[in-house]
Amino acid sequence: MKNNVELHPRLAEDSHFCLNLNLCQLRLSDDARFVWFILIPRVSAIEITELSADEYAQLMREVRQVATAVEQAFGPDKINIASLGNQVAQLHVHVIARYKDDQAWPGPVWGHGQAVGYKKDDITRICAPVVRLLAS
Numbered sequence: 001m002k003n004n005v006e007l008h009p010r011l012a013e014d015s016h017f018c019l020n021l022n023l024c025q026l027r028l029s030d031d032a033r034f035v036w037f038i039l040i041p042r043v044s045a046i047e048i049t050e051l052s053a054d055e056y057a058q059l060m061r062e063v064r065q066v067a068t069a070v071e072q073a074f075g076p077d078k079i080n081i082a083s084l085g086n087q088v089a090q091l092h093v094h095v096i097a098r099y100k101d102d103q104a105w106p107g108p109v110w111g112h113g114q115a116v117g118y119k120k121d122d123i124t125r126i127c128a129p130v131v132r133l134l135a136s
Contacts, residue, residue, distance in 0.1 A: 035097035
């Protein structure tokens with residue numbers, strides 16, 4: 001797999017590095033109101049259709065692994081998985097833990113209120129259990 005494509009500046013600015021998986025970089029969205037991870041394939045692609053069959057299969061495996069780890073670590077009521085890319089022209093997939101009492105429920109998290117950035121210690125607190133589960 002082709003690797004090490006430069007991270008889009010908006011993704012770099014709006015998220016925090018957690019872990020490199022086989023295909024994707026796993027990042028935590030900088031909005032402490034939600035447990036919100038982003039998987040960014042380290043290949044040149046804007047649309048999911050630009051991935052090879054092997055890359056697509058690997059992306060789906062990694063999305064499933066991250067979603068499962070988020071379920072185990074945080075016990076959400078629902079997991080939202082989405083790839084929009086309307087504002088950032090680099091393929092990325094959102095995995096968001098949703099709770100019936102979160103600020104945006106039952107609507108989408110996009111465009112709901114103002115993001116609240118994470119404090120440095122909280123980034124590690126949220127990433128660590130997911131990273132640990134992915135490593136096991």
